[in-house]
Each structure stands twice: as structure tokens, then as C-alpha cells.
Amino acid sequence: MPVPLRANFSENGLRLTSRARRGNSSSLVVRSVELDQDTLVAISVGVTGLAVGIGVPIFYESQVKSSETRENDQPCFPCKGTGSQVCRFCVGAGNITVELGGGEREVSKCINCEGSGALTCTTCQGNGIQPRYLDRREYKDDD
Secondary structure, eight states, X not given: OOOEEEEEEGXXXXXXXXXXXXXXXXXXXXXXXXXXXXXXXXXHHHHHHHHHHHHHHHHHHHHHHHHHHSOOOOBOTTTTTSSEEEOTTTTTSSEEEEEEETTEEEEEEOTXXXXXXXXXXXXXXXXXXXXXXXXXXXXXXXX
């Protein structure tokens, strides 16, 4: 005759209801598992975190692969597709005028653009095409 056994682990949030077979108390068969709400939330958060932790890198990798197959012809936003930007120091003049006082002025070549009045666009590196979002992470050393 089977003897019903019950184990209650309420401090862990787990409650097992089990029953022994034919009087042998060493072999337990779990009939039901009852979990409290906090345990269910913890398990669901863990499963969701695992799914997101695996899914996001896979998604980004698939986006990189699909972007490599498409042609990128979007013009660069900061330089409007020209590949160069007007120097902010000399405002495109190529030289800087300094008022010395007493009506004297000194005109010198702009040290930022070296007198050209324009700089290579740092967003597109001078090619006029807007880089894709995932391509912007690439570091290019100018030295």
C-alpha cells in the first residue's frame, strides 16, 4: 500500500508533493511542483535575460551580414556628400586676422586647415558616403 509523503520547502518558494511506491521510501515520484509568485518572477526574468543575451548578438550579426550585401549610396550628412567641411577657425578664408591694438592687424595662415579653408570630413573620411551605423565603430589611425 503506497504511503503519501509530502515535503514542504516554503522558505525556498518550492513545494513538492510526492508519494512513495509500494512502501519503498527511497524511490520518490514527484506528482506536482508548486511555486510561489516571487520564484516564478525570478525564473521568468532569468529565462528572458538568457534569451535577450543570446538573441541581441545574433540579431546584430545578421544585420551586419545583410548590410554588406546592400549598396551604400546615402550621402554624408555633415558634409552633404562633398567629402570636406569648411574650417571652423578661419570660416573658409584660409587665414586668421588678429587685432593687436592701436589699429594694427596681423594676418596669419590658419593652423587648423593649413591655409586651405577646408578640412576632410571626419564622418565619411572624405569619400562623401554616410557610413552605416555598425561601420562607424571601426577605428582608423591617421598617424
